Amino acid sequence: MCVITALTAQNTLGVSAVQAIDGEFVLAQLNAISADVQIDAIKIGMLANEEIIRAVNGWLDTVDAPVVLDPVMVATSGDRLLEDEAVLDSLLDRASVITPNLLELASLLREPAAADWPQVLDQARRLAAKHDALVLAKGGHLAGDLCPDALVSAQGVLAEFSNQRHHTKNTHGTGCTLSSALATIYASGGDWASALEQAKAYLFRAIGAADELNVGRGHGPVNHFAHFFSEADPMDQWWQQIHELRGSIDNLEFIAQLADGTLDPADFEYYLAQDALYLQRYAQVLAEASALAPDLDAQRFWAGSAREILEGELQLHRSYLAEGTANPSAITLNYVNHLAASKRSYAELIAAILPCYWLYQDIGKRLASANHPEHPYKQWLVTYASEEFDLATERAINMVRVAWKQADVDLRERMRLAFVRSSEHEVAFFDQARRNRVEFSTA
Structure with a gap:
């Protein structure tokens, strides 16, 4: 009353x-x-x-x-x-x-x-x-x-x-x-x-x-009926859809050896060299997401993420890498080309970006339990198990969720496919150091 x-x-x-x-x-x-x-x-x-x-x-x-x-x-x-x-x-x-x-x-x-x-x-x-x-x-x-x-x-x-x-x-x-x-x-x-x-x-x-709700140009209202009229969370459905793929990541030789600290430094350096090449292009993609974003908050988030990669994550990679240059592998090029092909809309692009947050957070949390002061890759592991990365991942997930709820049926399906394809590329990306070693040995 x-x-x-x-x-x-x-x-x-x-x-x-x-x-x-x-x-x-x-x-x-x-x-x-x-x-x-x-x-x-x-x-x-x-x-x-x-x-x-x-x-x-x-x-x-x-x-x-x-x-x-x-x-x-x-x-x-x-x-x-x-x-x-x-x-x-x-x-x-x-x-x-x-x-x-x-x-x-x-x-x-x-x-x-x-x-x-x-x-x-x-x-x-x-x-x-x-x-x-x-x-x-x-x-x-x-x-x-x-x-x-x-x-x-x-x-x-x-x-x-x-x-x-x-x-x-x-x-x-x-x-x-x-x-x-x-x-x-x-x-x-x-x-x-x-x-x-x-x-x-x-x-x-x-x-x-x-x-x-998307109401007004200022401080809009909270959604009082979110609990009563909520549909199934698409993010939960997407996460479950890649359940087997996530399991396959744990079985990769690269991840298992990274966890216990026995990973060959040459394999880790090869991965980091490819990741550094990927991150340079990824930072550009984040900047493009910022340019396409519909509101100032999202623009700032994606632009800030691009800046953090250029000023922070790439510097971390270079601290591990020896002097020299590397060329992008076919796997690295395939991944960045997939991101470039997802730029037909803001919603599709951020769906393609999401696995680089979500999967790394998921892996980082589990690898953190194997972390110890003498672990050779401690500094790298800590980055993806931090509270700051958790918060960034939560924001990225919610932005994709909001974009999905505002999208039509066709765009929702393109978003889902972009997310799944990026997740598949992540698995191949983690495994490429082993593939490179096998191919080199065979040659």
């Missing part, structure tokens, strides 16, 4: 006007609901002025239910949504849980915003003590790849949950969604920590699917 306290004129670019509802009419809405329906939890969001707050305060005297108060004072866009913050104090004392964002938390304490997570937790603890309530500390506005949230009492942290950050601009409604989900789930379960864990998981899915 919902009671409207204010009308807003807004879009994905911001709020242009706010029209508060008359306090008496807000109270009439509240009384109509509570006279008829049992209320198990209350979530309070935007209250534009003191008149409305007095109306809500008076109504709360007539009901008995836990209150989740989202003190909506400043929108993510920076727009102010409350005339006078001080009038909220009387309502804060009634709350079971208070859910401010970073700026609102600082504003309620009349102090500067926290700069890091420990400061957020400290501010949340002091706000909890001030109003004898739990406070949901939120780290989404902090820098970093993780988004922590914690339920905090006057005594300290009761529960803390963290997710990887979704790299999307479409986060409109995250605070409202989380507080509403928290109240709803608590009403059915009666445990705040469990309710937060489930609410955060729901919001994580909603943000992850936000790009599928």
